[in-house]
Amino acid sequence: MxxxxxxxxxxxxxxxxxxxxxxxxxxxxxxxxxxxxxxxxxxxxxGLRRILPQRHHRMIRIEVVLARPELPLIARMRHEFQQLTTLLDPSITIHRTILRDERPETIAQALGRTGCDAVIVYMPDDPLTRQAVAALEARGIPVVTLISDVPQSARIAYAGPDHFQSGRSAGYFIARMSRRPGPVAVLCNTRGLQSHDDRIRGLEACLTAQDGFSIGAVVEGRDDRDRSESRLRQLFASNRDIVAVYNVGAGNLGVAAAIRADILPERPVFIGHELTRFSAALLREGIMSLTIDQCPELQARLAVNHILQHLDFADLGPDGPHYDTKPLQAVLYGPENIPETPEI
Incomplete structure (x- = not known):
């Protein structure tokens, strides 16, 4: 103008x-x-040339809803939100709700109980969770999905990486690191999680273009170490041609235990997710080939930025604070580029 x-x-x-x-x-x-x-x-x-009143006179309470604190990724995410609290304006408070299970009804009930101004949540795509988000929208409470998206819900944004792209990356490296073509074993929690399903679809899309590679089986380990190990041992015994394992969720220690049993004639390429002290140790040992990390610290910041931008928390003019809401990129770690050993 x-x-x-x-x-x-x-x-x-x-x-x-x-x-x-x-x-x-x-x-x-x-x-x-x-x-x-x-x-x-x-x-x-x-571009009105004068100092505009800031929106941060108002207190904003953000509730972060996570489930299954025993999982390394959830422990890291919980830690990152705790650290982020110390960096935010004092008028912004973060309340963390950690649920013992990830059942849709458990998460939906937690969403319905919130008394906060906004919610950040990791949840499965289910009618119950979608209804809970719709109810929050009706109350004027914005919701941001974290880690795994529920795109058909009334959430205002998703703070996480492109999981389909991560799956394609896994397929690319499996095809180039495997000693020979063959079937790939896939371990997931459940395909009801958008992130896990997208990773599997990305892997399949990449392997389709590779001669001799295919998904041999998809095993639902429920992100449980013992269940994952047991299911993979059974699969290895029935399909000794497996050349690689792609774990799209938690349970990396269970995968490692199944591989160490040496049921297969050759140890497979093993690609998993998240850099923790456990996966770092497996990379150094040579059991794990690569891990794809979704950067919890950046997800936490992105989720909060989406909320603050939506609520017009501050002047976002050219000279004011800027809330970065660019999509995230996953980071690949191998034995040669592991940073300091993660605490979680």
Whole structure:
């Protein structure tokens, strides 16, 4: 827009009267939060040259809902949100709710109980969880999905990597690291998790273009170490041609135990997920070939940024704070590029 921007220009853009713009810009009060957001957004878009009132006078409470604290990824995510709390404006508080199980009804009940202004949640794609998110939307409470997306829900954003791309990457390296072509064993929690299903589909899409490679079987280990080991031992005994294992979820120690049993004539390529002290040790030992890490610290920041941007928490003009909401990229670690041993 050419020329000097006036309060009248802002009023026209926001669809309100100039007096309302004056009350918002000069913080005279008696204006609803929704109208204030419209006015401030219009002022930023037009480039009004004056200091705009910040939105962070308001306290914002964010609830993070995670399940199964015994899983390394969840432990890391819990730790990252705890660390992030110390870096945020004091008017932003993060409440962590850690559930013992990941059943849709358990998570849906936790969502229904929230008394916070926004929610960040790791949940399966299920009618119960989608209904719970819709109920929060109806109450004006924004929801961001974490780790695994539920794209058909009323969530405002997803804070996580492209899992289909991760699966394709796993397939690429399996085809090049395996001693010979052959079937690939896949271990997952359940295909009901969007992240796990996308990784499997990505792997399949990549292997389809590779001569001699295919998915031999998909084993649902429920992210349980003992169950994963037992199911893989059975699979190895019945299909001794397996050349690689791709674990799309937790249970890496169970995979390692099954491989160490040497049921297969040759130890397979093993690609898994998340850099923890356990996977770092397996990489150094040579049992694991690669691990694909989804960077929990960046996911935590991205999830909070989506919430703050949605709530217009602060002036996002060219000179104000910027909430980075770019999609995340996973990081691949092998034996030669492991950073300091993870604490989790």
């Amino acid at each position: 050419s020329g000097k921007v006036t309060l009248k220009d802002v009023a026209e853009r926001a669809g309100v009267g100039p007096a309302t713009v004056d009350r918002v810009i000069n913080e005279r009060g008696n204006v609803s939060q929704e109208i204030s957001r419209k006015v401030l957004r219009a002022a930023r878009e037009l």
